[in-house]
Amino acid sequence: MSATVVILTSIAYLGLLFWVAYFAERQEAKGRSIVNNPYIYALSLAVFCTAWTFFGSVGRAATTGIGFLHVYLGPVAVSPLFVIILRKIILISKSLRITSIADFISSRYGKSAALGVIATLIAVFAAIPYISIQLKAVAISFEILTQNDPTAGNLSGQAPFYLDSAFFIALALAVFTILFGTRHLDPNERHEGLVAAIAFESIIKLVAFLAVGIFVVYGAFNGFGDLFSKGMKQPEIARILTLEESGFDAWDWFWSMLLSMFAVFMLPRQFHIAVVENTNPDFTKQAAWVFPLYLLIINIFVLPVAVGGLLHFTDGNVDPDTFVLDLPLIHGENLLALLVALGGFSAATGMVIVSTIALSIMLSNNLVLPLLLKSKSITGPNVKDLTKRLLGVRRVLILLVLLLAYVYFESVGSGYALVSIGLISFAGVAQLVPATIGALYWKQGNRVGAMAGMLTGFAIWFFCLPLPTLAEAGVLPQHITEDGLFGIAMLKPYALFGFGEMAPVAHGAFWSLFFNTLVFVIVSLKTRQSTLEVTQADLFVDIHKYQSSSSEFDLRRREAKMHDILTLMNRFLGKERAAVLLKKYEKASGISLAGEPFAAAGLVNYAETHLAGALGAASAKVIINSVVKEDPISLEEMLEILDQTQEAIRYGRALEEKSAELERTTLQLQQANDQLKELDRLKENFITTVTHELRTPLTSIKSLSKILQDNTDLPEPQREEFLGIVVSESERITRLINEVLDLSKLRSQSNSWEFKNISLPLVTRSACAGLQQLMKEKNIDFTLQLPDHELIVNGVPDQLTQVVVNLVSNAIKFCPAENGKIEVLLKKENEQAILSVRDNGIGIAPKDHSLIFQKFTQLSDSKTGKPQGSGLGLAISKEIVELHGGKIRVESEQGKGAKLCVTLPISSFAPSRNEILKI
Amino acid sequence: MPNRQHLTPANRSARLFGIFALALLTFNYPLVQVFEKGNLLLGIPAIYAYFFITWIALIILIFKTLQER
The missing domain is CATH 1.10.287.130 (Signal transduction histidine kinase, dimerisation/phosphotransfer (DHp) domain)
Structure with missing residues (x-):
């Protein structure tokens, strides 16, 4: 096939892409957006399938069998969580006009500029090799098609760059991306054209791959059964149809799957398409099953094509990465080969376009802008409209990224298979995972912790994975890989701390993520958050609260001169857009801004959010802070507000x-x-x-x-x-x-009672003396036991005498007619005086114990009838005792006599002898 | 009748996490080892058939869970 045909076809294809984008944007302007559709969204997510999928999977399958599949199984496993995790990220990003994964992390951790720089560098380092393999894939397919020779895929990379097709491909892609992706400044305006084109490319690559798959299975062979049974007859092919030969053990398999699972969220292009370009968070619902379905369909023919290729090219001269092209070519199906090349081209261009746009946004917002802002060259009073200049910066960055990718491809990448480089990239962006998960679910995670964790993880990743490839390519000395860093055996890149049994990718991913997470958690717990970090953390973690209550996102009390805010918006967003945005704000808030000298907090936040959409959170913060007077709000106050x-x-x-x-x-x-x-x-x-x-x-x-x-x-x-x-x-x-x-009288006159220190034994003795005559008449055996020592209580003598008389006469009443017996005992116990009167009468049943102290209670007995007396005696005694701060109770059983006990507090101070009242 | 049931957001999240865990288990050792004998199943290598069948099952599960209200 002549080179002209291939080049013309490619240009025609790019033209078609332009038309698709143009059409989508026209439809959007008419209000009939085709991108605002969950299935288009799900298709655009398939930007995940790059030239690596298109060419590399087959190559990988031809050498390791099932070993290509984990790259897709990871995303499939995680797809049910789209509705939970991805949706949350989208909600946050829409609220804050987040522009990239680096911006997301920087914004969460206090809009930190430093963190944005680190995240950007990680993303760029990880993505450049990945872009370079796209260049490689396109370059190889170009060579094969034009020379009509399957072995042409073994690129030597010896040609000078001006004769190298890869160089021109890089340039062409740069031009295309610049034309395509840098027309507006605000990426949150979304590029509907871009999304439509990416979705279109997803269809093209799927169709192309299915075409070659069907051709191989049903054209070159007679269906799956024929193909595989032929394959099974050859020991080398039968070998790769088992898991053993994939070269994975359980540990490697698990880690590779985990990495691809992270990649589907973290790769800059995935984040850009899935989050920044998303039009509706609820589209994740359809994406959760359409995306795995897409991956399923595009993977069905991978192994059959690999087996078919191995059956055809037995001499090993053909790179398995190019089987998809070689098989149609060798059967003379040139048109099919061209379609396949276009499929590969679309896979590569989709990836390159979105990646470079995402990287240029990151680089310009997080790296270039902060530097420019420091130099004051764009904040000076003479600068009117900066949007053009910022777009210029982005264009230069796109070119730069692609040139870097080309340089990497020329110096290192051409020696490696597509898949190995892709996996190294996956492990690189995985370094953003701990900080991102912390951003979504862990409020204590803070800036210092995220920074320390990411730097640690990045350093270990770089040492374990890209560094050995650089060493092998001769860029760095070889002995680091063999003997370890500084000759220390514990520091070998493929066997860190002596763990050498793992495959390099699993090994590097494990150590880097392990230390990344560990450092992030420990440092976060040991350091304090700033006020801004606290509010951002609350906003990110509890986004649903803010969504439902429409609470103010930013709680800081800020004020700025209206003139300054207007100048900033005009300068960075362009006059027209600024005017539109301000009109929108006036309408939403109901405040007329004309003539206002100061902009209130609401407008300042509004301006910052929109500037963030164009410049990134960290840069927008710096710019706004240059004109804003902030009312200092303490951390405690902030926490209080958040505690609502x-x-x-x-x-x-x-x-x-x-x-x-x-x-x-x-x-x-x-x-x-x-x-x-x-x-x-x-x-x-x-x-x-x-x-x-x-x-x-x-x-x-x-x-x-x-x-x-x-x-x-x-x-x-x-x-x-x-x-x-x-x-x-x-x-x-x-x-x-x-x-x-x-x-x-007791109640009414007790107030006028005169309490004195009196001797209780004396009172008892004299009270009993008055009753002795009566007892003698009734033949009652009476004993009185008084203590040897004095017992002083604070009380009223007459009243206490009354109590003793009442108790003893009560006892007399109940004594049997013959052999009556009464015992009066006074003693000191636990600093209390206890007076007990015991008789051997009929006793009192337990159920009546509480009754007897009630007024007019007279316990009757069927034999003896009603006893004498009014029934008031015990009630009066109880009243008196209680007025003295004491207690009265009864211990008795029916038929065994009764014992009534009075407890009185002993007077606290010891009175002198003559003070004691004698009765 | 599962379609009649009202699926609360919390319930749905729990079920989606369950599917995620299930996917991790079925796609990993030791379960995958069962099929590594290298024989053909319906003309397709057994390990291959295993992955694609569980893959389809997962898609159906996710689809069903997200369709229910």
């Missing part, structure tokens, strides 16, 4: 507590009410009882007096008896009235 949610939770909890308290109070009130009702009932009972008690003796007095009045002739002895009864009944009434009066 916790505040609400606390408030809710306080409310709950309050209502619980209310419930408790209600319960208490109810209890008090019940008590009052009970008291009321008691009082009524009391009155009923008292009147009843009064009526009984009164009735007998009345009737006896009437008999005496009516029968004046009553015999003398009977009259005497009646009069005696009248007298004793009157006495009973008097006693009853006295006791009732006593009881009511």
Whole structure:
């Protein structure tokens, strides 16, 4: 095939791409966007499949069998998480107008410029070799097609650059990318044309690969069965159809899969297409199954083509990476070969275009702009509109990236298979993973930690993976790989710390990510966050909170002169766009900006967010800070504001507590009410009882007096008896009235009682003395036991005497008629005076223990009937004892006698002898 | 009737994480080792057939989970 045909076809294809992009943008302008579609989005994600997939997979399959598949299994495994992780990243990025993965990390960790630089450098270092293999793939396919010779794929790389097709391919791609991707400044405006073109390329490469696959399986062979059974007959081919021969053990396989899983989020081009160019976060829902389906279809024919190639080219002169081209060519299918080349070309161009755009955005926003801002060359007062100049910077950077890729290809890359270089790139961008996951889910992760972790990981990655390739290519001395750094055996790039059994990629990925994560976590925990880091962390981790409540993203109180803000927006966004944005702001906020001397915090934030969309978060921060006066807000205040949610939770909890308290109070009130009702009932009972008690003796007095009045002739002895009864009944009434009066007096007059230090033994003795006569009459055996020492209590002598009398007379009442026995015991126990009175009467059943101290309780016995007395004695005693700060209780069982105990506190100070009142 | 069930966002997330874990397990050792005998299954190398069948199953699982409401 002549070179002219190939070149013309390629140019025609690029023209077609332009038309697709143009068409998409026209449709968008008409409001009928074709890109605003979940399936187009999912197809554009297939930019993941590059020339590496298109040519390299077959090459890899021809040497290691299944060993190509992990690159796709990783993304497939992680695709269910698109809806969770990718969606969250998109939400955050849309809110903050994030422009790249480096911008994302820098923005999360306090809009740190340094962090942006580090992340950018990692991304560039990792991506350049990857871009270079695209150049290699395109160059090889060009050679093969034009020379019609399968062995032409072994590029020697000896030609001078002006005769080298790869050089011109790099230049052509640079021009194409510049024309394509740098028309606007704000990448968040999205390039609908670009996305449409990428989706279109995804279809082309899929169709081309399926075409060659079907041709090989059904054209060159008779279906899968024929192909594989022929393959199985050759030992070298049968060998690669097993897992063993893939050269992977469990550990390598796992790590390779993990790396490709990370790559699908972290690679600059993936981030650009999946996040920056995304039009709707909900598209992730369709992408989660369409993307793995795409990968499935494009991988079905990889192994068959590899086996077919091995069956055809048995002499080993043909590079397996080019089997997809060689097989149609050798069968004379030139048109198919051209289609395949176009498929490879589309895979490569898609990757190169998006990668270089993403890298140029990163480099200009995170590396070049901060330098320019420092030099003041673009912040001076004479500069009017910088958008053109910034676009110029991006164009130069695109060219630079592609030239770097070409240089890498010429010096190192041509000696390596496509896949090995791709995997090294994967391990490189994986260094951004710990900081990114921390950004999404770990608020304590901070700037210093992220920086330390990324630098550590990057250094180890560089030492373990790219460095040996440089050494092998002769750029660096070879002995580092063989003897270790500085001749230290522990520092061999392929056997760090003596772990040499792993495959290089798994080895490098493991050590770099291990230390990356470890350093990130430890340093984050040991260092403090700045105020801005705290707000950004909250915004990133809790993006759903901000989404639903439309809270202010930036809580800082800032103010700037309106003039300054307007100048900045005009300068960096262009006059037209600035005017449009300000009109939008006025409409949304309802504030008229004309004539306002100062811009409030809201407008400052608005301006910063939009500047960030054009310049990156870190640069926008620097620019805004140059004109803004910030009201210092302390970390504590900031935390307080962020704690709003916790505040609400606390408030809710306080409310709950309050209502619980209310419930408790209600319960208490109810209890008090019940008590009052009970008291009321008691009082009524009391009155009923008292009147009843009064009526009984009164009735007998009345009737006896009437008999005496009516029968004046009553015999003398009977009259005497009646009069005696009248007298004793009157006495009973008097006693009853006295006791009732006593009881009511107790409460009302206790205030005027005079408490004195008195000797309790003396009181007890004198009280008992008055009752001894009565006990003698009843033949009661009485014992009084008093302590040897003095027992002083603070009390009212008369009242305490009353208590002793009450208790002892109570005992007398219940003593049996014969062999009655009463014991009075006074002792000191635990700094308290205890007076107990024991009898051997009928006793009190436990259920009545609490009853006996109630007023008018008279325990009746079926045998003995109602005992004498009013039933007020114990109630009065209880009242008195309690007024003295003491307690009274009963210990008894039915039939075993009763023991009543009074406990009184002993007076705290020891009185002198003469102070003790003698009774 | 699984389609009738209401799938809360938390439930859906848990199920998606479950599919993710399942994918990691099925695509890795030791499960893949079962098929490394090197024989043909329906005319296709066994290990190959294993990967593609589980792959299709996963896509169906993801699709079903995201369709449910």
